[in-house]
Amino acid sequence: xxxxxxxxxxxxxxxxxxxxxxxxxxxxxxxxxxxxxxxxxxxxxxxxxxxxxxxxxxxxxxxxxxxxxxxxxxxxxxxxxxxxxxxxxxxxxxxxxxxxxxxxxxxxxxxxxxxxxxxxxxxxxxxxxxxxxxxxxxxxxxxxxxxxxxxxxxxxxxxxxxxxxxxxxxxxxxxxxxxxxxxxxxxxxxxxxxxxxxxxxxxxxxxxxxxxxxxxxxxxxxxxxxxxxxxxxxxxxxxxxxxxxxxxxxxxxxxxxxxxxxxxxxxxxxxxxxxxxxxxxxxxxxxxxxxxxxxxxxxxxxxx
Amino acid sequence: xxxxxxxxxxxxxxxxxxxxxxxxxxxxxxxxxxxxxxxxxxxxxxxxxxxxxxxxxxxxxxxxxxxxxxxxxxxxxxxxxxxxxxxxxxxxxxxxxxxxxxxxxxxxxxxxxxxxxxxxxxxxxxxxxxxxxxxxxxxxxxxxxxxxxxxxxxxxxxxxxxxxxxxxxxxxxxxxxxxxxxxxxxxxxxxxxxxxxxxxxxxxxxxxxxxxxxxxxxxxxxxxxxxxxxxxxxxxxxxxxxxxxxxxxxxxxxxxxxxxxxxxxxxxxxxxxxxxxxxxxxxxxxxxxxxxxxxxxxxx
Numbered sequence: 001x002x003x004x005x006x007x008x009x010x011x012x013x014x015x016x017x018x019x020x021x022x023x024x025x026x027x028x029x030x031x032x033x034x035x036x037x038x039x040x041x042x043x044x045x046x047x048x049x050x051x052x053x054x055x056x057x058x059x060x061x062x063x064x065x066x067x068x069x070x071x072x073x074x075x076x077x078x079x080x081x082x083x084x085x086x087x088x089x090x091x092x093x094x095x096x097x098x099x100x101x102x103x104x105x106x107x108x109x110x111x112x113x114x115x116x117x118x119x120x121x122x123x124x125x126x127x128x129x130x131x132x133x134x135x136x137x138x139x140x141x142x143x144x145x146x147x148x149x150x151x152x153x154x155x156x157x158x159x160x161x162x163x164x165x166x167x168x169x170x171x172x173x174x175x176x177x178x179x180x181x182x183x184x185x186x187x188x189x190x191x192x193x194x195x196x197x198x199x200x201x202x203x204x205x206x207x208x209x210x211x212x213x214x215x216x217x218x219x220x221x222x223x224x225x226x227x228x229x230x231x232x233x234x235x236x237x238x239x240x241x242x243x244x245x246x247x248x249x250x251x252x253x254x255x256x257x258x259x260x261x262x263x264x265x266x267x268x269x270x271x272x273x274x275x276x277x278x279x280x281x282x283x284x285x286x287x288x289x290x291x292x293x294x295x296x297x298x299x300x301x302x303x304x
Numbered sequence: 305x306x307x308x309x310x311x312x313x314x315x316x317x318x319x320x321x322x323x324x325x326x327x328x329x330x331x332x333x334x335x336x337x338x339x340x341x342x343x344x345x346x347x348x349x350x351x352x353x354x355x356x357x358x359x360x361x362x363x364x365x366x367x368x369x370x371x372x373x374x375x376x377x378x379x380x381x382x383x384x385x386x387x388x389x390x391x392x393x394x395x396x397x398x399x400x401x402x403x404x405x406x407x408x409x410x411x412x413x414x415x416x417x418x419x420x421x422x423x424x425x426x427x428x429x430x431x432x433x434x435x436x437x438x439x440x441x442x443x444x445x446x447x448x449x450x451x452x453x454x455x456x457x458x459x460x461x462x463x464x465x466x467x468x469x470x471x472x473x474x475x476x477x478x479x480x481x482x483x484x485x486x487x488x489x490x491x492x493x494x495x496x497x498x499x500x501x502x503x504x505x506x507x508x509x510x511x512x513x514x515x516x517x518x519x520x521x522x523x524x525x526x527x528x529x530x531x532x533x534x535x536x537x538x539x540x541x542x543x544x545x546x547x548x549x550x551x552x553x554x555x556x557x558x559x560x561x562x563x564x565x566x567x568x569x570x571x572x573x574x575x576x577x578x579x580x581x582x583x584x585x586x587x588x589x590x591x592x593x594x595x596x597x598x599x600x601x602x603x604x
Contacts, residue, residue, distance in 0.1 A: 048604075056431045057424060057603040073431040084428055092318055092420040099317035100425075107310035107429045147425065 006068050007033040007081075007154035007186040009054065013063035016049050016210075023049045025210040026063070031188045031203070033154070036181045038201030038218075039190040042297050046210040047190040048086075051159050055084055067155055079108050083148030084157045090144070093133040097124055097143045100132060104150055118146035137164040145176065155186035162193055174200050194290040204289070208297040222292050231260040231268050234281035241268075244275035307435055311443035315413060324409050325451070328402050332455045333462075335398040340466040344390030348470060351381040387467070391475040392561055394463035395456065396488045402455060403495045403556060404520050410444040410499020411516050414594075415509040423603050437504070437595045444496035452489045460485075487560045487576070494583045498552065501590020504598055524553040535570075542571040549574045555582035 009031035016024040024046040031037045041047050052058040054065040056072040064071060067082050075081050091100040101115035119128050122142040127135065135143065141161060148156055156177070162170050177200065181187045191197050197204065197218075204221055206214040214221050235241055238258045242251050249263045260268060265284035272279050315321045350358070358377055362370055380386075417423040430436050464474035475481045499516065506512040527548050535544045548554045559579030 052602075052604065055428060057427060059600070059602060075431075078431060079429050086424050086428075087421060090421040090424050092314075092416060092422055094318045094320070096317070099313065103310050103313045103317065104425060104429050106313055107307055107426070109306050 007184075008069075009065065009067050009155060009157075009186060009188060010069075011050070011054065011063075011065045014050060014053055014060050014065055015062045016046070016053060016058065017061045022210050024053070024060075027207065027210065027212055028063075029205045029212060029215050031186055031205070033186040034181055034184045035202040036177055036187045036189065036200055037203040037205060038197040039188055039205050039207075040192065040194065040197060040293060041190075041207040041213075043192060045207050045297075047207065048159055049210075050207070051084075051086065051157055051188075051190060054157065055082070055086075057086075077108050077151065079104065079153065080110075080151035081153050082155045082157060083151065083153040084159075085141070085144040085148050085161055086159045087144075091132040091140075094131055096129045096131055097135065097139075097146075098128040100143065101147060101150060104147060108151060110150060114150055115146075118149050121149065122146045138166060138169045141165055141169065141173070145173075153185070156180060156188070158187075158189040160190055160192070162191060162196055170196065194288075194293055198289040206293060206296055213296045214292075218289060222287060222289060229261070229264065229287065230285045231263060231265050232281065232283045232285055233258040233260060233268060233272075233279060235272070235277055235279050237277045240275055241272055241277045244271045244277065307430060307439035308442045308446070310429075311413070311439045312446065314416075315409075315443060315447060320412060321409070321447075324405050328398070328405050328451060328455065329458070331401040331405075332398040332458055335401075336394065336459055336462050339390065339393040339397050340463060343393060344386065344466075345470075347380070347386045347390065348383075351383060351386060383472075387472055387475050388478055388480050389563075391463065391467070391478070391481045392484050394466070395459045395481065395485050396560060397459045397463070398455065399488060399491070399560065402451065403491060403553075404517065406444070406448055406451065406492055407495045407499035407502070407516055407520065408513055409447070410440075410496040410501075411503035411506075411512040412499075412509065413440055413444060414500050414503025415507060415512045418507045419509040427603055433598050434595050437500070437591070437598055440500050441497050441591060444500055445493045448492035448496040449489065452492045456485060456488070483576070484560045487580070490580065491556045491560060491583070494587045495556065497587040498583075498590055501587070501594040504594030505590070520553050524548075524551055524557075527551040527554060545571045546574050549578055549582055552583060552586050555579040555586070559583060 011030070012028045014024055014027045015022070027046070027050060039047055039051070049058060053060045054067070054072065067075065072078055072082065091097070098115055098119060101118060102112045104110075105112050105114050116125070116128070119125050122145050124139060124142050124146060127139060132140070132143070141164070144161075148158070158177075161173055165173060174196070177187050177189060181202070189197075189200070201218055203217050204214070205212070206221070233241065234257055238251075238253060241258070242249065245251075245260070245263055245268065250261045252259045263271075265282060269279070269282055271277075272282075355374070355377065359370070359373060365373070417426055426436060427433060460474070460476070464476070467474055502516050503512050506515055531545055531548045535541075538544075549558050556579060558574050559576050562573040562576050562579075
């Protein structure tokens with residue numbers, strides 16, 4: 001087990017057809033331990049199907065996924081290796097949160113006291129004996145986290161964990177996942193909340209229509225775009241400035257604002273000075289993950 | 305082993321099991337009262353009535369008819385037979401409803417996983433789905449054994465006390481009485497397994513409960529009507545009636561007391577072990593099909 005670090009998730013050639021629809025199409029990527037990896041894609045891109053195939057809940061049409069070098073089904077007591085949160089409402093309504101966890105402990109051969117420890121960790125101890133039906137959405141997510149952590153796993157897989165959480169809950173979740181990754185564990189978290197992901201993730205995997213679009217560190221993915229930087233200019237003499245910049249600069253005009261790409265802000269400033277063009281505003285706009293995401297996934301209809 | 309423990313915890317940690325347990329006990333006690341004071345009591349009372357009170361005056365019926373009636377009454381006054389018939393029913397009191405409840409509990413144990421979306425958690429914890437299904441079979445079997453032990457204790461305790469109050473022994477030494485009690489245990493376990501299998505085939509909780517209950521309660525009547533119609537109008541052969549044993553609720557009836565077979569008056573009832581084999585066949589069929597389906601199915 002030298003080639004695959006503990007907790008590393010490797011997806012190779014994963015494909016799932018539903019009838020004629022290719023929900024996931026020859027998808028390959030790697031998720032490294034010690035980092036938070038955002039798994040991004042528009043609704044219907046195949047994120048949930050991919051995660052469920054990694055976890056052996058959905059059978060792939062072809063391809064495979066491994067965690068620490070083994071398929072999920074081949075892991076002995078998988079919840080000791082991988083923790084997963086797939087949906088908030090996955091407990092019997094008439095059962096207490098504590099018993100929900102104890103049942104999993106029993107099945108995985110963990111001591112039942114582990115359930116109480118995890119309830120304490122996620123701050124649910126006061127509601128431990130309350131029935132699941134009475135839990136708020138935030139409490140359900142916390143129970144999901146507790147469930148995922150029962151086996152003290154080296155990898156966490158979460159599907160849209162921020163759904164339905166209030167700002168405080170989102171912050172709590174973010175801190176928890178960052179902490180988890182800082183301990184050297186793997187965190188793979190799917191989301192369509194891009195602002196949230198930019199704050200949280202170290203790496204991203206972006207898919208659309210079931211296919212891989214981009215993969216890598218957040219900064220690299222953003223910088224890697226050809227049009228990663230734009231310069232916004234306000235000037236009464238736009239045409240003269242564009243002429244002075246030469247043919248490399250691409251531009252668009254909107255409401256008296258000139259957007260330039262393919263040139264840097266200092267080059268624009270220098271050109272304006274040479275040409276004697278008056279500038280009212282000169283701003284280098286760094287593009288964020290959301291712009292990159294929209295650009296990468298543009299035209300790939302979510303509904304197929 | 306720990307999976308079975310986990311499944312038993314699933315049963316114990318919701319309100320469903322004690323609602324079922326109370327219903328089962330209620331039917332157990334109710335039927336015990338009916339089989340003792342009602343059925344057995346009536347027969348014992350009429351057996352002790354003076355002969356003259358039960359026969360019309362000899363002058364009003366032809367002598368041979370009179371003699372036939374007298375023989376019939378004499379036969380019905382066989383105390384030993386009354387006691388054994390009675391004990392058989394008493395010691396399996398409430399069987400019909402208890403089997404229904406056990407089957408529904410088995411079905412719910414399975415359909416809950418989909419109804420409450422706990423299948424995800426269950427199969428994440430144990431990706432070997434066959435093991436999960438086997439654990440469910442074992443858990444419902446274990447639960448059935450406990451139900452059998454409790455209801456049989458109630459029936460035997462109450463029944464023996466009743467018989468003693470009438471001045472008779474408990475009849476527990478008779479194989480004819482022991483066999484139905486033991487067969488009852490087998491029936492409880494097999495119906496639990498049938499229920500789990502039904503839950504796998506019909507993932508919807510409501511569908512499984514409705515189909516299970518209807519097939520159980522109305523199914524045997526429908527099968528009976530169909531068999532008798534075919535017998536009457538199409539194929540006048542004994543096997544048409546005997547084939548009713550192929551229906552699970554008829555099979556368990558035959559297994560426990562062949563005398564109660566609905567066609568018994570017309571044709572010879574199938575042997576008890578035929579019922580047993582049919583029921584085991586259903587248990588295996590549902591179990592294997594259910595397991596295969598669960599292994600293939602995508603959990604979404």
